[in-house]
Amino acid sequence: MLSKNMFNKTGFVRTFQKHYGLRLARQILTDNGSYYYNPGIEPLTIATLGDVIAETAHKYPGRVAIRSVHEDLTITYEELLNKADSLGCALRAQGFQKGDRLGLWTHNCIGWVVGCLGATRAGLISVLVNPVYEKAELRFCINKTKLKGLMIGDTLKNRDYYGLLSALVPELQTSKEGLLNCKEFPSLTTVINSGKQTFSGVSTLDSLVNNHKNNADITKYGKEVTPKDGSLILLTSGTTGDPKAGLDSHTGVVNNVYFSGIRNSFHEGHPIVCVQAPLFHALGAIVTLLSCLRHGATVVLPAPTYNVAANVDAICAEKCSITTGTPTMYLDMLEHVQHAGELPIKLRVALAAGAPCSPQLIRRINEQLKVQSVRALYGLSETTACVFQSLPRDSVEVVAETVGYTADHCEVKVVDEKGNNVPYGTAGELMVRGYLNMIGYWDDPAKTKQTIREDGWLHTGDKFTLSEDGYGKIVGRLKDIIIRGGENIAPKEIEDLLNTHPDVVDSQVIGVTDERLGEELCAVVRLRQGATFTPQDLTNHCKGKLARYKIPRILKIMEEFPKTVSGKIQKFKIKELIDSGKL
Template sequence: MNDPIQTLPAVVRRATERHRGRPAVIDGDAVLDYADLAGRCEAVGRALIAAGVGFGDRVAVWMPNRIEWILAACGAHMAGAVLVPINTRMKGAEAADILERSRAKVLYSIGDFLGQHYPAMLDGLRPPTLETVVVVGSGSPRAGEIAWADHLARGAAVAPSAVHEREAQLHADSTADLMFTSGTTGRPKGVMAGHEPTIRAFTEWARVVGLGEGDRYLIINPFFHTFGYKAGWVAAFLCGATVFPHQVFDADAVLERIQSDRISFLPGPPTLFLSMLAHPRLAGFDLSSLRSAVTGAASVPPVLITRMREELGIRNVTTAYGLTECGGCATVCDPSDSAETIANTCGKALPGTEMRCVDAQGRSVPPGEPGEVVLRGYHVMQGYFEDEAATREAIDEQGWLHTGDVGVVDERGYLRITDRLKDMYISGGFNCYPAEIERLMAPHPAVAQVAVIGVADERLGEIGCAFVVRRPGAELSEADCIAWCRRQMANYKVPRHVRFVDALPTNASNKVDKKSLRADWACGEN
């Protein structure tokens, strides 16, 4: 076992050998021991081969955090397939777009969740390339769907050697996943990432943040996001921690689980910890097991780090920075850093990662001077799926990934994010892209034009404000517009404010002047 691990199936098999006798995943009454992890994942791989999935085919997963998500993902990797996670907050049209563009052959979908049958949201939208829909959890399969248990039963006819042959074809640079992330074009782009870069980056991440063998890891960050997937259960399997999936954030439930499940490791956005700290019965919960926490994804007030240490009793608190295009993590603070450093910076670059702040001509700026953050290293994405133009725009000829974030690097090499070149804003830990939200709002029959900006919010960090020009003679209220948006898009994308204007301001290039809109918002708030 001295050879370096280069593929995610190899991570699973090594974990089974090293950590047998310890729980790998505890999901309610379902307990999966590390001893059984590889076998359970292999059964999914056999089922996928039985379903006609070939090497390199795409397999999508559309469900909340639960044990089957992990098994489906690991089984897909063992079958030599490429994993396509889908956000559970997406509506049917959004999910169908990703399924169609990725040409996913199989979809693992939750059945009944949050008051609806998820596969039903694809009615009339299911692309012809989607051959199999596997329904997980409650909710009986309908015509054209198959239950999880029946899907696995069909795989029994496939010999385990077929999975082993697929695994043998994988190598360090094989594409492991295709994660769709929104962008300024208004349409999500598929980020391709390899097996070995994920393993290398999150082995280092786990070392720095202190995730280790025997930790009890409550994963609230969704598995469809790199934080819940790669910094989540992949990192846990790399070091022998136990995964506790959590589906929907609720401060009461999280505090109860920390107490009852003796959770020791808990990452999450600042809103998670702020909600815990604001709980009226916080002092009544036993949080003594909670040892480590990682936060980020939004601005972090220094007082939050201090309160997490003093009021929640978390000894190791740290922050990190990354984006899907670099595998989810590029910089990280050390837990021993001061509260001021952890709150005001994103830490130093991971070993093997180069980081600079550059001016408009691509020249490095001096320490303390703002510039665009660019990254280069082993975990920069392979590119955007079937989009060479967007790939060339994001990664220059020297291999530098242009993040679109403006930051400052100090003399110690610590990064502080100060602004964004793009219009993206972060709401409750989720990246929100105005161009995509505008595209989704455009079909409204009363909307002639719309422009979205991010505005400050005490609880979520930032929320969306839509400036709307109504069509002549059309009637539309703020409440009706927001309600319509809730039916069309994921909740975190829905603008919380709508302002009606006669016309949108434009600049000399006839583009919407969002600086003017931000100024208008600021004037209205004062």
């Protein structure tokens, strides 16, 4: 058993501590403006992710852990742990050592979950890779994190994992399983398919699990890992375009999923939770999947990729009581339900996260989906996941106007350009300090130092206001990132590609307001004299070189970009012209 505090033993004491903790948190203020510290309703758990998942499995062995509707598969907690342990032992037998990286480059499926847990149980680090990455993006990820293994998926209608990987790694087709020797990627030795298809040079998950059913050695491997070690790597966009690889610790993941899960009511009864977000995303993997597995909830995977009809069908057919998703996903759900008519949706909780959510949408979710409690969450990959989150008792008005209350065991402050705290209610940059902050960016000490100060405060790059009672409100973003439907997109990467077109002199990619996605990508280009450039030309130029969600849907043409005296392009003025309809 994991070490637990006496406050866990009786309902009376836990209730007392909860209310005392919130009162204490409200007292830990300063006279120097926007600062808040929440000491937490319970002590931090000092354990590894593998240990706490095993504890849940031993507590609820026969309970369904994952229901994959599109695969028509159901797996209990006991079965999930056994498969994960067998995979972990198989990887160790193939030469993986503590701290080696296993990339998860596949869609939502049970195999993804087994891969993630197998890695953590064996002391490896899972790297969560976007399944729609094209060759250039995948190449960067493999080299950046020095992947030793890569999990792919069965071929889907629009996703041929093996075909794309074979083009990148031609040695794969003639390689023996687990013995890949690639000149461009010397670290990569193993490719695993999470599904049922067989490919040359690729091991199947089932074969690895079946060949290592005697998985007793997993205990030995688990003892090598400490709570301070790295657990997961989340890839997050930077302003340069190349993803930054944020390494989160076991302590960060274990506690963030625990406290976040309590605020999502994952610990109450036996909730059935529908996952709308992709599992490579922090909302899908940490806030939903791992948080559910920490608390013994059942996770429902409706479809391999995002599909609003499948999500709604699963919520109804599987009798889901909780769902999580981005604002865009809820807009799609509202539209779908409106056309479908009366449906047996009985959601107790709906969490909106991953991008700023409008107050109007929060109210629509509450009213039109008849959800008992709508909740909001704000976080970053660099802070494991959650920094602010609604409390269960928060009113619709509070949820609509804020991103929630400060996370347990977390310090937040809002500062001006000089780093001084601003008055409560005044906008500035949000900074965060606590157990939840990442260890750092993988193999990038310079960027780590830019993001995390020596005193432990992490720059979010987001513009916030903070209230005296610990609630945050996002005002905008200081960093040059566009959030389209919950996906973080770096404009420079797209601009650099557009600028390679022979007819494009220069380009700027702007995020413009979109009712469904929150922001849509708009490419604003300057053309060589006499040239023409159409939206189809733009798409053709980017196709196969960028993930589809990064390709701009809107095209505008300008003769000159507005600039400062020093020659710096003023993106905000371009955006103002577009928003006002003048461009």
